[in-house]
Amino acid sequence: FNRTLAQEWAYRQPFTSNIQRTTALSPWLIHYNTTRAHSALAGQPPTSRLSPT
Template sequence: ERVITDNAWTYRKSTAFRQAVAELGAGQRFIRPHCPWTNGKVERFNRTLQTEWAYRQVFTSNTERDHALAPWLTFYNTRRRHTALAGQPPISRLSPKS
């Protein structure tokens, strides 16, 4: 529904980014200037991504790293327990489609 980013030039001025958001059918929102805590969820995700995936093993190529990302994201969203969700994975927050 929405893509929220910080106020970096690449998000504000990039026509490619704007087009990608439009193709998703999403709205583009920005955090308030000088309020990085607004972006706390993504900052925490980036930290987890680094410690549990990017730096956990040695990748010998970008192709190898690329192939390893999708399975890790699936694990992160469907099986990894999240403290903020009372030990449930993020997928548990979605309601089943009727």
């Protein structure tokens, strides 16, 4: 996760403030957990592992 966070989010664009960086983190985390393919999960996002309630 940390390597992916650094490569795909933290160093992809310059941030001019910590507020800007914090605001950009939430949408990226949603993408990471709900739509981004993960090789360890056969191309599925982490939320695919959750049981429906």
